[in-house]
Amino acid sequence: xxxxxxxxxxxxxxxxxxxAPPADQAPVRxxxxxxxxxxxxxxxxxxxxxxxxxxxxxxxxRFDNIVNILQNVAVIGIIxxxxxxxxxxxxxxxxxxxxxxxxxxLMAVAAADPETTRVPFALGxxxxxxxxxxxxxxxxxxxxxxxxxxxxxxxxxxTTLGTLAIFRGLTKVLGDGQxxxxxxxxxxxxxxxxxxxxxxxxxxxxxxxxxxxxxxxxIYGRSMYAIGASPVAARLAGIRTKRAIFIGFxxxxxxxxxxxxxxxxxxxxxxxxxxxGFELAVVTAVVLGGASLAGGRGTILGTIIAVFIVGVLGxxxxxxxxxxxxxxxxxxLLLLGAVAFDQLRIRLAPAN
Amino acid sequence: MAAVEAGTAFALQARGIRKSxxxxxxxxxxxLDADGGSVVALLGENGAGKSTLVKIIAGDYTAxxxxxxxxxxxxxxxxxxxxxxxxxxxxxxxxxxxxTLTVAENISLGRLPGRVGLVDWAAVRQRAxxxxxxxxxxxxxxxxxxxxxxxxxxIVEIARALSGEARLLILDEPTAALSHHEAEIxxxxxxxxxxxxxxxxxxxxxxxxxSEIADRVQVLRDGSTALLAKVTEVTRRDMIQxxxxxxxxxxxxxxAPEHDIGAQPALRWIDASLTxxxxxxxxxxxxxxxxxxxxxxxxxxxEVAETAYGLRRLTAGRLEMDSEVVxxxxxxxxxxxxVGFLPxxxxxxxxxxxxxxxxxxxxxxxxxxxxxxxxxxxxxxTAYRRxxxxxxxxxxxxxxxxxxxxxxxxxxxxxxxRWLERQSRALVLIEPTRGVDVGARGDIYAALRRLAATxxxxxxxxxDYEEAVxxxxxAYVMAKGQIVAELRGDAITTTQLLEAAGG
Numbered sequence: 001x002x003x004x005x006x007x008x009x010x011x012x013x014x015x016x017x018x019x020a021p022p023a024d025q026a027p028v029r030x031x032x033x034x035x036x037x038x039x040x041x042x043x044x045x046x047x048x049x050x051x052x053x054x055x056x057x058x059x060x061x062r063f064d065n066i067v068n069i070l071q072n073v074a075v076i077g078i079i080x081x082x083x084x085x086x087x088x089x090x091x092x093x094x095x096x097x098x099x100x101x102x103x104x105x106l107m108a109v110a111a112a113d114p115e116t117t118r119v120p121f122a123l124g125x126x127x128x129x130x131x132x133x134x135x136x137x138x139x140x141x142x143x144x145x146x147x148x149x150x151x152x153x154x155x156x157x158x159t160t161l162g163t164l165a166i167f168r169g170l171t172k173v174l175g176d177g178q179x180x181x182x183x184x185x186x187x188x189x190x191x192x193x194x195x196x197x198x199x200x201x202x203x204x205x206x207x208x209x210x211x212x213x214x215x216x217x218x219i220y221g222r223s224m225y226a227i228g229a230s231p232v233a234a235r236l237a238g239i240r241t242k243r244a245i246f247i248g249f250x251x252x253x254x255x256x257x258x259x260x261x262x263x264x265x266x267x268x269x270x271x272x273x274x275x276x277g278f279e280l281a282v283v284t285a286v287v288l289g290g291a292s293l294a295g296g297r298g299t300i301l302g303t304i305i306a307v308f309i310v311g312v313l314g315x316x317x318x319x320x321x322x323x324x325x326x327x328x329x330x331x332x333l334l335l336l337g338a339v340a341f342d343q344l345r346i347r348l349a350p351a352n
Numbered sequence: 353m354a355a356v357e358a359g360t361a362f363a364l365q366a367r368g369i370r371k372s373x374x375x376x377x378x379x380x381x382x383x384l385d386a387d388g389g390s391v392v393a394l395l396g397e398n399g400a401g402k403s404t405l406v407k408i409i410a411g412d413y414t415a416x417x418x419x420x421x422x423x424x425x426x427x428x429x430x431x432x433x434x435x436x437x438x439x440x441x442x443x444x445x446x447x448x449x450x451x452t453l454t455v456a457e458n459i460s461l462g463r464l465p466g467r468v469g470l471v472d473w474a475a476v477r478q479r480a481x482x483x484x485x486x487x488x489x490x491x492x493x494x495x496x497x498x499x500x501x502x503x504x505x506x507i508v509e510i511a512r513a514l515s516g517e518a519r520l521l522i523l524d525e526p527t528a529a530l531s532h533h534e535a536e537i538x539x540x541x542x543x544x545x546x547x548x549x550x551x552x553x554x555x556x557x558x559x560x561x562x563s564e565i566a567d568r569v570q571v572l573r574d575g576s577t578a579l580l581a582k583v584t585e586v587t588r589r590d591m592i593q594x595x596x597x598x599x600x601x602x603x604x605x606x607x608a609p610e611h612d613i614g615a616q617p618a619l620r621w622i623d624a625s626l627t628x629x630x631x632x633x634x635x636x637x638x639x640x641x642x643x644x645x646x647x648x649x650x651x652x653x654x655e656v657a658e659t660a661y662g663l664r665r666l667t668a669g670r671l672e673m674d675s676e677v678v679x680x681x682x683x684x685x686x687x688x689x690x691v692g693f694l695p696x697x698x699x700x701x702x703x704x705x706x707x708x709x710x711x712x713x714x715x716x717x718x719x720x721x722x723x724x725x726x727x728x729x730x731x732x733x734t735a736y737r738r739x740x741x742x743x744x745x746x747x748x749x750x751x752x753x754x755x756x757x758x759x760x761x762x763x764x765x766x767x768x769x770r771w772l773e774r775q776s777r778a779l780v781l782i783e784p785t786r787g788v789d790v791g792a793r794g795d796i797y798a799a800l801r802r803l804a805a806t807x808x809x810x811x812x813x814x815x816d817y818e819e820a821v822x823x824x825x826x827a828y829v830m831a832k833g834q835i836v837a838e839l840r841g842d843a844i845t846t847t848q849l850l851e852a853a854g855g
Contacts, residue, residue, distance in 0.1 A: 217728065218726060219719065219722050220725075225707060226707065229704035232700050233703060236695055237716045238684050292706075296706040
């Protein structure tokens with residue numbers, strides 16, 4: 001007893017063995033972040049894929065084909081950056097594909113001449129005016145998703161599954177089911193400012209740097225990790241969680257608009273089918289890239305490599321003349337594989 | 353009901369029950385008798401072995417040795433099915449119901465009557481009406497359980513237990529979440545069941561319930577029986593003494609603070625109320641002071657503290673910080689006022705397990721640490737190192753290691769560091785050492801005392817009276833939504849706290 005009181009005297013709690021050296025490093029299965037080896041593994045997969053397709057297809061490594069891959073990767077990659085940020089915070093945006101189609105169609109219709117086309121909503125605006133209409137449309141997309149998820153409190157998967165249908169439907173309404181051509185909007189998607197590589201690839205690089213910076217260094221980016229790691233703890237630590245997620249959906253809509261306009265410019269017109277399947281490619285890339293469905297983890301670098309894997313795989317399979325139906329099957333399998341790997345990762349992670 | 357029709361007087365004797373978990377023996381050969389028509393109150397502190405003992409009788413755990421004799425038949429190993437066939441029904445602390453299903457479905461849960469795979473809904477409802485009628489309660493069998501009040505849910509659980517062939521009903525702290533009135537209704541049932549010949553084992557640590565409901569009292573302490581007597585033959589003090597034993601004296605007080613205690617309270621509640629949760633609560637915490645708010649689950653203590661952090665809003669009365677009336681609507685505004693908060697559920701509400709310790713320390717201070725909106729890793733690393741040694745956080749030097757790799761006690765120290773880094777002037781801690789091992793617990797107490805010495809105001813909400821004794825300069829006791837006592841200095845003893853809280 002006296003020992004205990006002595007212990008109490010130096011400010012320690014009594015009833016506590018004075019020298020209690022419990023095994024203080026918890027005996028959990030300690031695994032450090034698998035970032036580096038994981039990214040390396042992804043890179044390895046990419047190299048193997050490239051090697052494989054180079055050997056099996058004579059066309060794969062041709063400059064035209066590489067540019068082709070880059071064009072597609074740029075569009076998906078630009079969307080995948082904010083999607084990574086969202087998934088890190090535990091949120092999804094499945095509406096990216098139809099929103100990209102919607103924004104593109106909005107611009108095409110706004111620019112279409114009501115005299116010469118038979119589109120009901122044609123406005124005949126100049127290109128800059130049509131771009132503004134498209135950006136307003138993007139703001140609308142972002143606000144709907146963000147409002148439903150953060151203010152109404154609907155699960156993000158369900159919200160964006162709903163808006164996926166809404167935006168696709170609106171695209172068809174706007175275009176009256178047709179493909180709407182656009183004139184004089186080749187700059188964004190087609191121009192090759194440097195090294196004979198199209199502008200979207202450079203834009204993609206800029207977006208990557210921007211999002212890498214956001215996630216790595218800004219309070220906002222760090223908050224998204226914290227929210228994904230534990231929404232309750234984030235709120236209790238003084239993070240405005242709803243506001244952060246709201247901004248995340250707005251960012252997603254903004255970058256989706258950029259991707260949608262690039263695609264519009266590349267194709268020279270908006271089809272009611274533009275953007276179908278983007279969500280699959282984006283979610284596959286983000287999860288494959290190491291962002292956890294459980295939230296709190298993920299890197300832009302991983303996502304980017306994974307976007308290339310998805311792009312190279314799709315292109316390579318086409319080069320090998322695999323029927324497109326089977327390529328679709330492969331896309332689904334890749335997503336399931338990525339998610340299964342993530343589940344494995346969650347299970348092996350230190351118990352919490 | 354089934355219990356009545358069982359006829360013969362039920363008799364169960366558990367003899368010499370031993371049980372170890374992970375090499376630590378938690379029951380050292382305990383006996384327990386339960387007879388039809390009588391109520392045994394099983395008392396003891398957390399970890400005394402009460403729940404383990406009854407789970408062995410209910411077949412949830414298998415005893416390492418010992419026997420259970422039911423109606424003269426000896427059983428060495430029970431499983432849940434056999435126990436149920438013998439008439440043993442147990443109601444756990446946590447609800448084991450399916451809240452999205454109806455009352456009737458819950459009563460027949462797992463035993464839905466039916467033919468050729470189709471549910472006989474008429475029979476389900478009939479069974480529910482019958483049993484609820486027997487219990488003389490007015491609960492609609494067709495409503496969802498989730499829509500019931502807690503006390504009603506408890507009754508549905510009892511109804512389910514009794515709709516089998518229950519001859520022994522074990523209740524594990526059934527009143528923990530009940531209001532006073534609901535507890536009264538429960539006692540009424542228990543008396544009825546006793547008259548009908550059901551044997552009842554009633555686990556509690558509320559002493560006032562013992563004399564109200566039980567015929568016999570058995571106190572467990574550290575896995576052995578410390579007291580076994582008729583309720584009429586023991587006093588309240590005997591029971592407390594038996595529960596805490598020698599350790600009553602072992603729980604030592606911290607030395608009286610040598611530093612000055614501020615005159616103006618950092619946190620002060622004045623006649624504060626939150627409808628149906630607490631009423632007219634007045635308490636204050638001064639800079640440099642560690643104040644314990646001791647109360648059991650449902651006492652309202654946690655909720656009072658949460659109003660200081662914007663998690664709940666007062667419906668009457670006021671909250672002052674530094675003598676200024678404040679309206680704290682969110683954690684953000686509480687933090688801006690210099691209040692830090694450590695929630696009870698460290699894993700869900702405090703720590704970011706998959707993030708680094710550096711981030712865990714810095715998160716609340718990001719707006720302060722940022723340069724032009726940017727956070728650099730070095731800043732977080734510095735923040736972490738600043739507190740690692742001062743709080744004796746036992747972890748590697750790297751601020752990059754994952755929070756999940758630290759032990760519970762060290763995680764708690766990291767969370768403490770979070771608010772120190774934020775330069776909080778008042779800290780609200782809910783159950784700060786729950787799930788923390790003994791050594792780290794001492795560290796945390798020491799850290800809290802040291803922090804108080806620097807002029808921080810500390811409000812520790814706890815349901816562990818020993819914690820209150822070991823840490824507080826002043827302690828308030830809450831029960832049933834009201835402050836029932838205020839104790840100072842060496843008047844804070846386990847006995848005082850327990851008596852004030854109503855056992």
